[in-house]
Structure formats: C-alpha cells, structure tokens
Amino acid sequence: MTYEGYEHLIDLVAQGDEEILKAALAEIPAADIAEYIDQNFEVYSALALLDKMPSDQQAEVFGYLRPNNQEELASHMEVGVLAQLFRDMSSDERADVYALLDVKLQDAVMRRLAKREREDLLRLASYEEGTVGAVMTSDYAAIPLAGTVGDALKRLRQSAPEKETIYQTYVVDKDHRLQGVLSLRDILTAAPSETIEEIMTRDVVVLKPDMPQSEAARIISRYDLIAIPVVSDDDILIGMVTFDDAMDVVEEEDTESIHKSATVGRLESGIKDASPFIIYRSRINWLVLLVFANIFSGLGMMYFEDTIATNIALLFFLPLLIASGGNTGAQAATLIVRGMATNDVEKKDWLYMLGKELLVSVGLGVTMAAAISAVAFFRVDPVIIPIVALSMVCIVLVGSLVGVLLPFILKRVGWDPAVASAPLVTTIADAGGVLIYFGIAASFLTLTPPA
Amino acid sequence: MTYEGYEHLIDLVAQGDEEILKAALAEIPAADIAEYIDQNFEVYSALALLDKMPSDQQAEVFGYLRPNNQEELASHMEVGVLAQLFRDMSSDERADVYALLDVKLQDAVMRRLAKREREDLLRLASYEEGTVGAVMTSDYAAIPLAGTVGDALKRLRQSAPEKETIYQTYVVDKDHRLQGVLSLRDILTAAPSETIEEIMTRDVVVLKPDMPQSEAARIISRYDLIAIPVVSDDDILIGMVTFDDAMDVVEEEDTESIHKSATVGRLESGIKDASPFIIYRSRINWLVLLVFANIFSGLGMMYFEDTIATNIALLFFLPLLIASGGNTGAQAATLIVRGMATNDVEKKDWLYMLGKELLVSVGLGVTMAAAISAVAFFRVDPVIIPIVALSMVCIVLVGSLVGVLLPFILKRVGWDPAVASAPLVTTIADAGGVLIYFGIAASFLTLTPPA
Incomplete structure (x- = not known):
C-alpha cells in the first residue's frame, strides 16, 4: 500500500474526468500534487487544477511549489483569489511568497487582508534571510x-x-x-x-x-x-x-556548503531550474581567482627551468606528484570541514587534529611513495627513484597539513571553512608540490655526477 | 532563558554537592548530560553520574552517548543494571547498543529480559545496517x-x-x-x-x-x-x-557522501574519535588508485617531450591550465551529484544538463582564457598567447563535460555518483589537459616558422 500520489495524478489528469479528479485530489498528499504541478508546469493548467481543491488544500499545495512557479502563478491570479490563498497559508510560507511578489501586487494583496494578518505578515517578512525570524511561524x-x-x-x-x-x-x-x-x-x-x-x-x-x-x-x-x-x-x-x-x-545548508567546497557560489534555485547565466555567475569568480593563484605553480616551474631542461624525464612524475598532494589535502580538509559542520570538531581541537594528521599522512605518504617507486622502477633511470619517493612523502605531508590547518585558519578569521575544500587546498598543494619536487631533484642531481 | 545544560553541569560537578547535583540532573535535557559524559569521558565517573538519575533518564542519556562510550560503559556495568537499562531504552536504541556488546554479554543480558523484549530485540537487531529495519522502533x-x-x-x-x-x-x-x-x-x-x-x-x-x-x-x-x-x-x-x-x-548520509566526494571511505565514528589507523585505512585505497590513474598524465607529458624541450616556456602555463580543467569539472560534478542527492536531478535529465553545461562552460572558458591571456601578455613570447587561450577554452569545456557526465555514468552502472567529485574528475581532467595543451602547442608551433 505504498502511496505514490504523483503517478496516480498523471493518470487521472490524462483521463480528463473532472468529477473523478476532484474526488481523488482530496486523497493525494499536498507534496505529491505540488510535485505534479512543478514537473508539468504550465500556468493555466496549474490554476485549473488548484481551482478543483478546497481553499485550504490549495494553500497547502501552493506552499510546496517551487518559488519561481509560485511567483508565476501569483502574478496570474485574480487579486481576490490570491488574498484568499494568503489567508489560508501558514504564516511562514505566506511571508516567503509575499517576498516574491512585485511591489504593486504586494500592496493589492495587503489591502485585502485583515489588520492582524497584515501586521503578522509585515513582521515575518521583515526578518533577514537565513535567520530564525525568516523561517519561524506565528501559528503556534x-x-x-x-x-x-x-x-x-x-x-x-x-x-x-x-x-x-x-x-x-x-x-x-x-x-x-x-x-x-x-x-x-x-x-x-x-x-x-x-x-x-x-x-x-x-x-x-x-x-x-x-x-x-x-x-x-x-x-x-x-x-x-x-x-x-x-x-x-x-x-x-x-x-x-x-x-x-x-x-x-x-x-539547504548542506547543499550550500557542499557547493562552497567546490567553489560554487550561492544558487537560489536547484541546479536544474537555474539559468545558464545564474550558474555561470555562481562559478566564475572563484575560477578566475584560482587561475591567478595557480601562477605561483607556474613561477615555480620557471624557477627550476634549467633542472627540468637537463632532466626532462622528471616531467613524467610531475602530474602524479602534485595531484597526490592535492588529493591528500582535499581529503584532510573535507574531514575537518565536515567535522566542524556537525560540531564534532571545534576550534580548540586544531593541535590535536594536526598531530593525528601528521601520523596518518606519514603512513599515507610512505605507502604512496612505495607505489610510485614501483612505477618508476619500470620507467626511468634508477637515480630518479629516491627523488620521486622522497618528494612524494614530503608533498603528501605538506598537502595534508595544509588541508587540516586551512579550515581552522579560515574559521579563525571569520570565513566559512567550507570554502577550504578541494580547489583551494589543491591550488596551494600544487605550488608546494612543484617547489618540493624540483627542489629535491635539483639538490640530488647536483650531488650525483652526470652520467 | 536560553538553556545550556552542558555548562551548568560542569559547574555542578565541580561543586561536588551530591544532593544539588541530583536535583539539577532532573531538569537537564538528556542530550546535554550525554554531551557532558562524552566530552569528559571516564568510565567510573560516568557510571557514578548515571547512578544519580532515575532509571528512565539513565536509559535516555545512555541512548545519546557515542557508541564507543556506550560499549565501554556497558562492559563495566553489572549485568543486572545493564538489563534494567535495556528494559528502559527505546527499542531501536536498545538494538543498536545490543549490536555493540560482545557475544558473552549479549547472552547474559538476553537471559534477563522478558520473552517479548527478547523477541523484539532479536528481530530489530537482525536487520542489515543502513536499512529502515535497523533504525525503526517497535514502540509505536x-x-x-x-x-x-x-x-x-x-x-x-x-x-x-x-x-x-x-x-x-x-x-x-x-x-x-x-x-x-x-x-x-x-x-x-x-x-x-x-x-x-x-x-x-x-x-x-x-x-x-x-x-x-x-x-x-x-x-x-x-x-x-x-x-x-x-x-x-x-x-x-x-x-x-x-x-x-x-x-x-x-x-549521517550527508557526512558519508561528502567524505566520498573527497574519496574518503566509510568512517564509523566522527573524525575526532577515529584512530589514526582507521583514518589511514579509509583514505589510502583511493589515493593509491589515483597515483596509478595519474600515470596517464605523465605519459601525455612524455609523448610531447620534444615539444616541451624546445619550448620550455610552455611549462609556465601547465599547472594553471590543468588546474582550471579540474576546478571547472569539480564544480560541475558537485552540482550534479548534489542535485541527484536531493532528487532535483534525475537520470533522464542527463542530456538537458549536458546542454546547459555546454553553454555555461563556453562562457567560463572564454572568461578564463581572457584572464590567462592577460597573464601571458606580460610574461612570454606573444606567439604563445593564442595557444594558451585556445587550450584554456578546450580544457574547461572537456573538464566541465566530464564533470557532468561522470555522475550519470556512475549512477547508470550502479555506483554511487558521490564518488565522482573532485579527485576523480580532476584526474581525468588533468590527463585531458596535458594532451590538449601540448597537442595544440605542437600543431601551432610546427606551423609557425622558428624565430
């Protein structure tokens, strides 16, 4: 007897029998009716469907709709109907819908509400987005x-x-x-x-x-x-x-912090509804910033130009080494950021977490160095193996420590630690990786007599 | 009148007046008492504190404790006390604690329960972790x-x-x-x-x-x-x-999928409680796998060894270009994976999302190409500028499309799309970036007569 009102509605609307539809609507949960309207959105058929429900059910269904569809429907309703909808909605949802309307429509609706409803609505609509005031209801x-x-x-x-x-x-x-x-x-x-x-x-x-x-x-x-x-x-x-x-x-909060961890800015609607321009705008700032941040890795490469030119085989391991630092760092940062979000990790734990990560990352680094040495063994001049292995341990260590510390530092300066995930940590680890690898290579290869 | 039972308890325990403490405990929410015990965990003082509460409150507080502390306390309790605790706990929490005990203790407790409680406990404990059966209660x-x-x-x-x-x-x-x-x-x-x-x-x-x-x-x-x-x-x-x-x-689910997005495996406890070895084990497999996956980028570098050796200035832009592909791809993958988790994006939407990302990523690519050209203008031979700009557009495009498609592909083959975030997308984008950049450079630089 699992209930799937959504599929049921598709059949009913297709059949086209008004009376059967009307009777069935009373039994279908508001969330399912709202999903049907959202998924098959067309203003006039949505209004016709709402018209078949008693006014309190209309208000409930309306409250579940996506904001852009609420806005569209409200602007096509008669003001009297809209005011009735407002009267029947719960006070918090009413305030949310009110905020979506244009000023003229806000005025028109407001004039049709009773004094008490009017005051309640204005008060709830006055709280800043993201605060308790903006989500609370006065229907207690x-x-x-x-x-x-x-x-x-x-x-x-x-x-x-x-x-x-x-x-x-x-x-x-x-x-x-x-x-x-x-x-x-x-x-x-x-x-x-x-x-x-x-x-x-x-x-x-x-x-x-x-x-x-x-x-x-x-x-x-x-x-x-x-x-x-x-x-x-x-x-x-x-x-x-x-x-x-x-x-x-x-x-909502989880979505926002997950997006932040990949340097995506705030999106008001879901990714499916957002326009290409809105998506572009939420992503471009960080991307351009990271382009400039990555110049440091480039400068590192230039600094070691001679080392590279005379030992071009070193390049084979470059992507592998710097990616390893980034990956380990992203893991560490993700663990800390999530721990902070769930109140498992607090500011004062930074030294404890750093110490633990030190242990973990030495383990990770040594294992990964063994893996890369196995690769190196088949590919290159054996003289490179210790360089690559040592670089791996150092790079993983640095990446991990950056991953652990960055969220704490961001929190300390009042930023959202969620920003500290993958891309930012990777960028820092990349630059560190370039310097560590070629730095180690340069000193080793100078000590070793040329073949 | 905001209530902070936790701070209150610290003071009370420090004062050491048994009677006042006992009276105060009745007023403090179980979640706060449990936090106090978890944060200052020591078996005997925890048992002494529990002993000061009526048995139903003991059971409620116990239910809120961290699993490793529950286990520790249970193994130090008299069997009779533990059995009473079991009788007073809600059926779902009782089953969770039961699963933590060693077989001998399980037997001992079980023998002290009434037949109905015994059957209920065995039934609830028999459901697989992660299923509705394992979280449901029979106290309806x-x-x-x-x-x-x-x-x-x-x-x-x-x-x-x-x-x-x-x-x-x-x-x-x-x-x-x-x-x-x-x-x-x-x-x-x-x-x-x-x-x-x-x-x-x-x-x-x-x-x-x-x-x-x-x-x-x-x-x-x-x-x-x-x-x-x-x-x-x-x-x-x-x-x-x-x-x-x-x-x-x-x-819990959000934590798990966020960890997965940074290639961290399942952690039973929070990051703060997990031992270094447990953390190591949850991270090493993917890291080693990614080391080997990154060999493809290395092979790409080797393939273009001659192009690089004769145009060493190209290397300056390498970290920047491949990071850009990875960052854009990670953004796209994160948006899709989160959209799937919240049921905003479904399997059937793949072509629509791909089309939209195509638009968005051309916009992103062109903007980032402009940014990198500005950098190139000050640094290098102008002949490299069109190579770098064109590479940027292509790399961002490829990174984005990989980011959109990978979650859909993983879902199609029955894997968790959450794995498709940053590190995996970045690894693929890196290899693509190397090939695209040096591929474009090789063909341009052959066409241009040497200076």
Whole structure:
C-alpha cells in the first residue's frame, strides 16, 4: 500500500474526468500534487487544477511549489483569489511568497487582508534571510499561565485547525512572556484538575529571531524536538520553528556548503531550474581567482627551468606528484570541514587534529611513495627513484597539513571553512608540490655526477 | 532563558554537592548530560553520574552517548543494571547498543529480559545496517479498527509513557495489518462518539524494512511527517520511523557522501574519535588508485617531450591550465551529484544538463582564457598567447563535460555518483589537459616558422 500520489495524478489528469479528479485530489498528499504541478508546469493548467481543491488544500499545495512557479502563478491570479490563498497559508510560507511578489501586487494583496494578518505578515517578512525570524511561524499554540489541564485541552481542541502544531503548547503570562512549555502528551497524561503551572516544564530551550537558521536546526536535531519557541530579548513569545522547517534548513545548508567546497557560489534555485547565466555567475569568480593563484605553480616551474631542461624525464612524475598532494589535502580538509559542520570538531581541537594528521599522512605518504617507486622502477633511470619517493612523502605531508590547518585558519578569521575544500587546498598543494619536487631533484642531481 | 545544560553541569560537578547535583540532573535535557559524559569521558565517573538519575533518564542519556562510550560503559556495568537499562531504552536504541556488546554479554543480558523484549530485540537487531529495519522502533501506538474515538483516546492516555510518540496512531485489524492512520490532532478534534473507521486516513505513506534509510528520510522530509509506519510485504505493521531518526539519518548520509566526494571511505565514528589507523585505512585505497590513474598524465607529458624541450616556456602555463580543467569539472560534478542527492536531478535529465553545461562552460572558458591571456601578455613570447587561450577554452569545456557526465555514468552502472567529485574528475581532467595543451602547442608551433 505504498502511496505514490504523483503517478496516480498523471493518470487521472490524462483521463480528463473532472468529477473523478476532484474526488481523488482530496486523497493525494499536498507534496505529491505540488510535485505534479512543478514537473508539468504550465500556468493555466496549474490554476485549473488548484481551482478543483478546497481553499485550504490549495494553500497547502501552493506552499510546496517551487518559488519561481509560485511567483508565476501569483502574478496570474485574480487579486481576490490570491488574498484568499494568503489567508489560508501558514504564516511562514505566506511571508516567503509575499517576498516574491512585485511591489504593486504586494500592496493589492495587503489591502485585502485583515489588520492582524497584515501586521503578522509585515513582521515575518521583515526578518533577514537565513535567520530564525525568516523561517519561524506565528501559528503556534499558546495558553495563559492561570488555568487547569482541562482548560488547556479544551482550548487546544478549539484552536487546533489553525495551528501548525498542537503537540507543543507554550505557556505565557499576561504580557505574552514565555513561562514554560507543555507537550500534548503531558496534558493527556495529567489529571484534568491539575494546574498548568504544576505540570509545565520551566526550563525551555528557546531560539532568538536573529540566530542563524542552521543553529536552530542543530538545536532541534540535538534535543529531538518537534518545535522550539522563538522569543524576543525580553522573553516575549514571537514564534515557533518546527521540525519540518529544520529539515528543510538542514538540506539547504548542506547543499550550500557542499557547493562552497567546490567553489560554487550561492544558487537560489536547484541546479536544474537555474539559468545558464545564474550558474555561470555562481562559478566564475572563484575560477578566475584560482587561475591567478595557480601562477605561483607556474613561477615555480620557471624557477627550476634549467633542472627540468637537463632532466626532462622528471616531467613524467610531475602530474602524479602534485595531484597526490592535492588529493591528500582535499581529503584532510573535507574531514575537518565536515567535522566542524556537525560540531564534532571545534576550534580548540586544531593541535590535536594536526598531530593525528601528521601520523596518518606519514603512513599515507610512505605507502604512496612505495607505489610510485614501483612505477618508476619500470620507467626511468634508477637515480630518479629516491627523488620521486622522497618528494612524494614530503608533498603528501605538506598537502595534508595544509588541508587540516586551512579550515581552522579560515574559521579563525571569520570565513566559512567550507570554502577550504578541494580547489583551494589543491591550488596551494600544487605550488608546494612543484617547489618540493624540483627542489629535491635539483639538490640530488647536483650531488650525483652526470652520467 | 536560553538553556545550556552542558555548562551548568560542569559547574555542578565541580561543586561536588551530591544532593544539588541530583536535583539539577532532573531538569537537564538528556542530550546535554550525554554531551557532558562524552566530552569528559571516564568510565567510573560516568557510571557514578548515571547512578544519580532515575532509571528512565539513565536509559535516555545512555541512548545519546557515542557508541564507543556506550560499549565501554556497558562492559563495566553489572549485568543486572545493564538489563534494567535495556528494559528502559527505546527499542531501536536498545538494538543498536545490543549490536555493540560482545557475544558473552549479549547472552547474559538476553537471559534477563522478558520473552517479548527478547523477541523484539532479536528481530530489530537482525536487520542489515543502513536499512529502515535497523533504525525503526517497535514502540509505536496501535489501536484496533473497531471502536470509537473516545476508546482510542483512552487507550493512548494509558499507553503514552511507553510509546515513542502518541501523535501518530496506527489502526490495525486483528492480524495486525495496517488499515489506516490517525493523528492525535484528528482524535482531539473529532467527537468522542465517532468511529475510528470514519475518521482515519486510509491512504497511508508506508516504508518497507529493507528500504535504505536515506529513502525513508527523504519521504519523511517530503511529506513533513512526524512518523511513518513500517509494514512487511503482507502489510503487517512491524515498526515506525520517527522524524528525529530521519534527521540523524540525513546527517549521517550527508557526512558519508561528502567524505566520498573527497574519496574518503566509510568512517564509523566522527573524525575526532577515529584512530589514526582507521583514518589511514579509509583514505589510502583511493589515493593509491589515483597515483596509478595519474600515470596517464605523465605519459601525455612524455609523448610531447620534444615539444616541451624546445619550448620550455610552455611549462609556465601547465599547472594553471590543468588546474582550471579540474576546478571547472569539480564544480560541475558537485552540482550534479548534489542535485541527484536531493532528487532535483534525475537520470533522464542527463542530456538537458549536458546542454546547459555546454553553454555555461563556453562562457567560463572564454572568461578564463581572457584572464590567462592577460597573464601571458606580460610574461612570454606573444606567439604563445593564442595557444594558451585556445587550450584554456578546450580544457574547461572537456573538464566541465566530464564533470557532468561522470555522475550519470556512475549512477547508470550502479555506483554511487558521490564518488565522482573532485579527485576523480580532476584526474581525468588533468590527463585531458596535458594532451590538449601540448597537442595544440605542437600543431601551432610546427606551423609557425622558428624565430
């Protein structure tokens, strides 16, 4: 009985029976309907499909759509319909969609909302992107401090339809200051006559609206919470972040830091939707910067021009050696950067991690030197073997240490350590590799009498 | 009122007042106590701290500890205490800890459990790592099909303490076959006299025990669900996966695929805990493989030995050009691999993505060629400029196309596309870069009369 609403919808729309389609839509999860609309996007058929659903389902489906499709649909809707959609959407999704509209449409919709909705929308839309304020919802359940468990349950029953979750309830005083939290489980297992004050949890994990979203997601995941309240500096309850928002944030943050590790800048949409120009723009800056950074490797080559010209066989091992430094360094950097992102590795661990990497990289270097010596044995003048083997150990060592230290240094100076992955480490390791290899070769080959 | 139990605990333990500590522990979230134990791990003080908590809190804290610390503590506990811990732990965490114990201890604990717990434990422990079965819990709430909403609520109230969540309830027939699902919100907003059959949702998204965990996490995140039921092939309800398990899975999967992208193999523990040998082993195989793969670049250099020897200035641009191909390719591969991981990009999109990358990479290549020409202008014989610029465009083009295609090819042959990131793409792009650069140089320099 695995449910695949998406395939089901394709069949239904193809059949073209309005009544059957309408009845079926009620049973299909909003996420599946939204995927169908996104994958087969065409403004008028999407509007026609939305029109077949009750208004609360319309709002739910709309909330799942890709932002560019939301924008397109909103601009083709009658203002009255759009305003109704806004009324039915959850407060956080409403604020996201509002931000997509052009100023004229924003005004038109705003004028049709009730004063309370208007204020709520303006407040949520005012938080900076990436902060807790921009992802929180104001559809939380709150109850006054005075009262019994029975009162609380009655209130929750009444307000359930318009709340994002009723499984966490926030207890507030008359100034709306957060005093405690009650889970629905607490409420159900207590006697109806007990007071709220008696059974509520007073030590509450809270968020602030200006915290980064990633921090909120980390806290939700750490404490396995369904939702966390957001309070202002004077403890006034202003919102709530739910676990599903946290999951979306984690996915977004991970995408961003993975992209950064390959020097790709911020992409607002997925790679499939992004225009070629947007993709170009997200990639070109770092690439050009790295072109210039690689000049150092070139200068290294020039410096050893004579060594190379008289021992052209050295070149055979060049790509292999410098790639090895880059690869080992990229491994080390990736391990540290991920460790930092998951809070496994902290700033203070730098010396410990460096020491461990020293051990590991000597092992890696010696093994790789053995591998390259085996290659060298069949290819070249045996005099080159010790040069190549020694270079390999040194290059791997330097690459690894750069890989470990760079993320710590970037973090120290306030940059995102995620930038420290492959390309940057590789560029530094390349330049180091050229100098080490030809430096060792030059000194060895001077000592050895010419054949 | 932001809550930081961890710092609080450090102070309390330092003060050394047993009674105050005991009282305070009850208020500190289990995740914080576990962090304190993990960060300051010492077997006997950890056991002493656990001993100050009621047994259900002990079990909760124990579940949050790092696996190697769990193992260490379990082997130092009296068997009776360990068995009690097992009774109080949630069924999925219990199975995880059980798998860590040595066979003798497994036997000893098993003999002290009741028959039902024993069977449950053996069943959960039997699922392969990485599958839904290995992460699911059997502490779900289930109610029979016959009955009213009032009956359901009464049952949930009674069973609440031992269930992982009561916010989703599964409706089963007399053979324990899943018939529908009820949220606690549905139950609370319905009239007590309505029947369960009337208000339950029949179309249920379900998981199978042999599905990969990542698939389960994707489904939970897609539908914003608190929990999903797991059913056998004949629809019998056997477990449940909750949102917090899904969040842990996402974090683990992301870590693994990020490590893979830098050719780091599977690490069971975090990088900070892993021993140098374990880290060495997770990295060496790919590194040695890449050493041999880079021989192709070396062979390319040898093939053009004469061209290089007579135009040694060409070498200045070599690191720069081949790094550019690798960097562009790594960007393209990273974008595709992440797109695949988030289901944004599918197998069928390969031609579309390739076409778009063609456009993007021509843009990138031309810009980078302009940058390198500017460098060349100041450094070398002008005759080299068109060689270098043309090489840059070709190398960036080839690197990008390799970066886009490799993930699709790996996926096609059933490998994990995450392996296709930086190092592998760079290695291929390096060899291509050497051939393209010196190939172009050789043909240009033959056509141009020697100075």
